[in-house]
Amino acid sequence: xxxxxxxxxxxxxxxxxxxxxxxxxxxxxxxxxxxxxxxxxxxxxxxxxxxxxxxxxxxxxxxxxxxxxxxxxxxxxxxxxxxxxxxxxxxxxxxxxxxxxxxxxxxxxxxxxxxxxxxxxxxxxxxxxxxxxxxxxxxxxxxxxxxxxxxxxxxxxxxxxxxxxxxxxxxxxxxxxxxxxxxxxxxxxxxxxxxxxxxxxxxxxxxxxxxxxxxxxxxxxxxxxxxxxxxxxxxxxxxxxxxxxxxxxxxxxxxxxxxxxxxx
Numbered sequence: 001x002x003x004x005x006x007x008x009x010x011x012x013x014x015x016x017x018x019x020x021x022x023x024x025x026x027x028x029x030x031x032x033x034x035x036x037x038x039x040x041x042x043x044x045x046x047x048x049x050x051x052x053x054x055x056x057x058x059x060x061x062x063x064x065x066x067x068x069x070x071x072x073x074x075x076x077x078x079x080x081x082x083x084x085x086x087x088x089x090x091x092x093x094x095x096x097x098x099x100x101x102x103x104x105x106x107x108x109x110x111x112x113x114x115x116x117x118x119x120x121x122x123x124x125x126x127x128x129x130x131x132x133x134x135x136x137x138x139x140x141x142x143x144x145x146x147x148x149x150x151x152x153x154x155x156x157x158x159x160x161x162x163x164x165x166x167x168x169x170x171x172x173x174x175x176x177x178x179x180x181x182x183x184x185x186x187x188x189x190x191x192x193x194x195x196x197x198x199x200x201x202x203x204x205x206x207x208x209x210x211x212x213x214x215x216x217x218x219x220x221x222x223x224x225x226x227x228x229x230x231x232x233x234x235x236x237x238x239x240x241x242x243x244x245x246x247x248x249x250x251x252x253x254x255x256x257x258x259x260x261x262x263x264x
Contacts, residue, residue, distance in 0.1 A: 019232075020239045021079070023247035024072040025223060026053045026065065028099040029254040046127035052254060053099040054106060069103045072249070073193075080216035080246045084193055087214045087244070090200035091221035091235050095123040096251045100220045101197035102128065105159050111192035112158035116184060118206060119199025120167045126152060129161070137183050138165035138172050160191070164206065174205045181209040216246040223250040 029044055029052035048059055054069070056062040076083040086104060090097030098117075102125065105115040117125040117136075126134040129152050135145035152161045164180060165173050173180055188194040196214065198207055211217070219239060225231040239245045 020219070020236060020245070021247040022250055023075045023079070023218070024068060025250040025252065026068065026100065026103070027252045027254045028052045028096055030095050030099070030251075031253060046123055047129070049095050049123060050098055050102050050125060050128040053103040053251075057254065065103070066106070069107050073104060073107045076216045076218070076246055080244065082215040085188065085196065085214045085216075086194070087196045087198060087210065087217045089198050089217060089219050089238070089242075090119075090121065091219050091225070091231075091238065093121065093200045095121065096222065097121075097199050097220040098123060098125055098197055100218070100249050100251070101125070101195050105161075105193075105195045106157045107193075108157060109192035111190070112160065114188050114191040114194045115159055115161045116164065116188075116194065116196045117161065118164040118202050118210070119197050120201040120203075121199040124163065124166075125161055125197060126163060129154070133166075134163050136163035136165035136169070137180050138169045138176065141176055141179050141183065142172055162187070164203070167201070170203060173203045177203070177205040177209050180206055181213070184210065185213060211242070211244065214244050217242045217244045218246060218249055220249045220251060223252050225250070 029049055048055075054062060054065050056065075073083050073086075076086060088097050088101040088104070098119065098121065101115065105113045107113075115125065119125075124134070134152070135150050137150065139145035140147050140150060150162050153159075154161070164184070184196075196210060198210075219235060219242075221235050222231070225235055235248065239248075
């Protein structure tokens with residue numbers, strides 16, 4: 001007797017199976033300059049961009065968004081088994097991944113949150129607090145800065161922010177990547193959660209050194225990938241090479257002119 005053949009999955013079915021899980025969607029403000037009420041070009045402040053996933057169109061804290069980040073952390077825990085050390089990647093250039101890392105860092109947890117900026121994207125996370133350049137972990141290791149000078153502590157939500165070092169320190173980071181990774185790991189032991197922002201551009205050596213130590217990896221991508229096959233394929237390829245990949249966070253661009261606090 002002829003044995004009936006199992007139906008073979010179509011290419012479309014295979015693609016659906018390979019599609020990364022979308023854990024959450026947020027609206028963020030990433031484009032600058034924008035226009036004020038008189039249609040004059042102006043720029044969003046770095047703080048407003050970096051905190052935009054947590055705020056409404058007027059720049060005020062959004063309880064809905066804050067609750068959504070809490071739900072995202074719970075989804076990460078369910079999918080990855082743990083969410084103590086979360087690495088956030090950007091699928092493309094721009095501050096969207098930074099806004100998501102900033103949002104996750106503001107989900108309260110016992111013993112506080114360490115937010116580490118290991119990205120070389122154009123808008124560093126410390127610009128949410130200060131305008132001047134901040135030294136990083138590599139500067140402490142190289143003897144150019146004191147350990148106390150690389151941290152910004154946000155008292156209310158108990159978030160501590162440190163940087164690793166910018167692209168100008170790429171050679172130093174690559175040469176001392178083990179010590180940088182060990183410094184980060186040792187410091188992180190004092191915190192309840194660690195959010196590691198690697199953005200779109202970062203030290204490849206440090207990224208590889210840290211990747212094996214994280215619980216979960218998120219990819220932040222523009223929601224346009226749902227209509228753009230080429231962009232979706234790029235994200236699938238990226239997700240496929242990450243051993244701790246957990247899911248996607250999709251972002252939509254906020255199109256409001258400016259937060260009230262920023263208007264002239």
